[in-house]
Amino acid sequence: MVLVGLASLVLRAPFWIDPGFSVDSYTNANGFPAVQFFLAQGRIGQFLMIHTVESIGINYQASSLLLQATGIFMLGAASVLAISAFFRVEASTQKAICLASLLFVAHPFNAEILTFPEASFYPHFATFVSSFALFVAARRIVPLALAVAAIAFSLSIYQININILLVALTLGFIGVMCRLPACVIDKRGILHSGAIVVAAALAYFVAAKVLAHLLGDGMEGRGTLLPIEAIPRRLEELHQLGLQLFDRFYVLKRPLLIILAASLIVAGYVSASMRSGKVLLRQAGLASAYLAFAACGIGIVAIANVWWPVPRVLIGLSFAMAAAALPALIHPGRLTRAYAVCCSILLILGGTSVGLGIHADQKRINAWDDDLAERLYEDASALAGTSTPTIEIANVHMKWTHAVGVESLWGDMNMSAFAVPGALPGLFRESLGAKVEFIETTPAWMTTCNTLPGWPDKRSMRLQNEVVQICI
Numbered sequence: 001m002v003l004v005g006l007a008s009l010v011l012r013a014p015f016w017i018d019p020g021f022s023v024d025s026y027t028n029a030n031g032f033p034a035v036q037f038f039l040a041q042g043r044i045g046q047f048l049m050i051h052t053v054e055s056i057g058i059n060y061q062a063s064s065l066l067l068q069a070t071g072i073f074m075l076g077a078a079s080v081l082a083i084s085a086f087f088r089v090e091a092s093t094q095k096a097i098c099l100a101s102l103l104f105v106a107h108p109f110n111a112e113i114l115t116f117p118e119a120s121f122y123p124h125f126a127t128f129v130s131s132f133a134l135f136v137a138a139r140r141i142v143p144l145a146l147a148v149a150a151i152a153f154s155l156s157i158y159q160i161n162i163n164i165l166l167v168a169l170t171l172g173f174i175g176v177m178c179r180l181p182a183c184v185i186d187k188r189g190i191l192h193s194g195a196i197v198v199a200a201a202l203a204y205f206v207a208a209k210v211l212a213h214l215l216g217d218g219m220e221g222r223g224t225l226l227p228i229e230a231i232p233r234r235l236e237e238l239h240q241l242g243l244q245l246f247d248r249f250y251v252l253k254r255p256l257l258i259i260l261a262a263s264l265i266v267a268g269y270v271s272a273s274m275r276s277g278k279v280l281l282r283q284a285g286l287a288s289a290y291l292a293f294a295a296c297g298i299g300i301v302a303i304a305n306v307w308w309p310v311p312r313v314l315i316g317l318s319f320a321m322a323a324a325a326l327p328a329l330i331h332p333g334r335l336t337r338a339y340a341v342c343c344s345i346l347l348i349l350g351g352t353s354v355g356l357g358i359h360a361d362q363k364r365i366n367a368w369d370d371d372l373a374e375r376l377y378e379d380a381s382a383l384a385g386t387s388t389p390t391i392e393i394a395n396v397h398m399k400w401t402h403a404v405g406v407e408s409l410w411g412d413m414n415m416s417a418f419a420v421p422g423a424l425p426g427l428f429r430e431s432l433g434a435k436v437e438f439i440e441t442t443p444a445w446m447t448t449c450n451t452l453p454g455w456p457d458k459r460s461m462r463l464q465n466e467v468v469q470i471c472i
Contacts, residue, residue, distance in 0.1 A: 001080045004098055008076030008105045009069060011352045012114060016068035019117035020362035021369075026417050026426030028118055039216035042208035042223035045156030046122050053121075064117045071124035072114070078124070079104045081131035082164055083323065085138050086172035086190070088182040096329035099344045100322045106348040107318035108251040111355030112311035112413045115362050123312075126157035127164060134165055138172070138185055138193050151200035156208065159222075163299035163316025165197050170296050171323040174289050178276040181330050224305040238302060241309050250354055251311060252407050257350045261321055264343040265290075267328035271336055275327070293320040310411035354408075361406035361414045368402045369417045370431040372472075377432055379461060380468040390437045390467045394446045395419060397454035398472045418472060445469050 009016070038047035058066065079101035080089075089097055104110070113120045130151050137147035154161050172190050175183035185193070212219045226234055250257040269290050276282040295302075297320035301313050328340035380389045401409055401416045408414050417423040421441065428436045449471035452459050460471040 001077045004080050004101045004105070005073040005076035007098075007102060008072050008079075011102075011106050011348075012072050012111065012355065014356060014359045015111070015114040015117075016065055016072060018363070019064045019068055020115060020359065020366050021417075021427075021430065022116045022118070022362075023412055023415055023417050023420045023423045024116050025118050026423035026430065027420065029426030029429055036216040039208075039212045040218070040220045040223055042159060042204075042212070042219055043156060044208065044211055045126070045153050046158065049122050049125065049157060067121040068114065068117050071121035074128040075110065075124040076101065076105050078128040078131040079319075079322070081128070081135040082168045082319065083171070083326065085131070085135045085168045086175050086183060086185050086193070087180070087326075088184055090182060093182045093330050096326060099329055099341065099348075100326045102348050103325060103344055103351075104315075104319045104322040106351035106355070107315075107321070108351055108354040108358060109311040109315045109318045111351075111358045112251070112410070113315075114355075115358065115413055116312075123158040123160070126154040126161050129157075130154035130161045130165055131168075134168060134193065134197070137196050138189065140192075144196060147196050148200045148203060151197060152204040152207065155201065155204040159204075159300055159304075160313050160315065162197070162201055163297055163301070164319050166296035166299050167293060167316055167320045167323050169194050169197060170289055170292050170320075171326065174272055174286065174327065177282055177285055177289070178272045178327070180272065180275060180327060181332075222304055222306045222308075226303050226305050230305075234302065234307065237307050237309075238298070245317070248410070249317075250351065251410060252354055252357065254350065254354065257347060257354075260343050260347055260350075264328065264340060264347070265321060265324045267336060267340050267343070268324045268326065270328075271331040271333075271340075272327040274331075290324060293324050296320065308411065310413060312413075358408045358414065361408045364406060365401065365414050365416055368404075369427055372402075372418065373428050373431050376455065376470060376472075377428060377434055377436065379455075380436075380470065383461060383463050384466070384468050388435060388437070390439060391424075392439050392441055392445055392467050392469045393418070393421070393424065394441050394449035394469070394471050395421075396446060396449045396471065439467060445471075 032050055035044075035047050038044055080097060083100045083104070084093075084097045087093055087097065113123060133147045133150035133154070136142045137144070151165070169190065172185060172193065174180065176185060176187055176190050208223065209219060212223065246258070247253055249261065269286070272286055273283065276286050294317070297314070297317035299316050301309060325340060325344065328336055329344065331337050331340070380391050381387055384390075395418055398416070398418055400419045406414050417427040421438070424438050425436065428434050452471050454460055455470060455472045462469050
């Protein structure tokens, strides 16, 4: 566990040595939202964690290195706990569990959340808590109620953790059914662990609903479930996501990595199938379990009211790949095991490389945003005749990113701060040390901007009632 945690720090070194700025970094530059925001999203645990951490003097801006590094280490440790939740870590399985864990950690979906240095620690902490709770619950080391409470608390920090637990349970089911080496539970054990996860999810959901109504204005957005009438739309969205993942499961278009990942999953399935014998019921159960890996990897994302399938909420799929590979990595046959090890090493190297590219792209976006902010500030100050101009920006030409763009843009990952109006005050403050007042863009200026060329054309900027209006 410690070894994988340290390896994770090496693989993700740039993210904690030289973290970049996300749109949320700028939006939260003056502090995180009020408690009502977290209550509405069912994340009261995250609110409590943020204020607990800040109350002891650890601020994400001043201590991003500490928080990022600690979070990355905890994710590495959590991956070992989740992969081995139902297996003994012994001489025959130790290397396989480490490789499977690093497959998950090195996947680019886990790099994406590190581009949000102000928040990444909290999901990683939650993943560690829930994985540890499942690990000890499977061995019945702690009382059932304590395990339920720990998992429920982790979900109140980051609900996506439920997907990792569901994948781990599926792997445990395969371990029991196929009698995989070092499996520590039986059928009753997997049912016991599954009941704990279900009880924790229900306890969290009820508590989140009650607290949101008592202390806030109810739940909304990511804190609510998909209405029944929206199911057909969600099925189409899932279909489109599936097609997208054929190209971008490794974020960038890297066909070889996707082929290696697919072949590793197939090797895992074949290895488990060979151990399950020729019993038709077991073979059908195994095929269903491997299909369930994908369903559990998507998990709560599919039933949440808000559809925002960015890499950080799809980490369950990267964990599903690692879990599906484990039977091949512990297979007694040398050739099968050697093939699985080679594929795993290549995928770890490839995933790490893509992650480094994501970090490099973020630093480029940050530099471009800083440069554009400086030039806009100079022009706006000159036009207004003051060093503290009031600015109204309409973004109709630039949209999500700069003209050149970056290959790793996906949702709000490596998106320009100019795409989010709420991020602009923080951007100008952090990059220039300038206090600039921004007003909400009016529909009239948006309409006018559609007829004008974008900055730096002289027609893209004008002074109107002491407000500098800019079209980008």
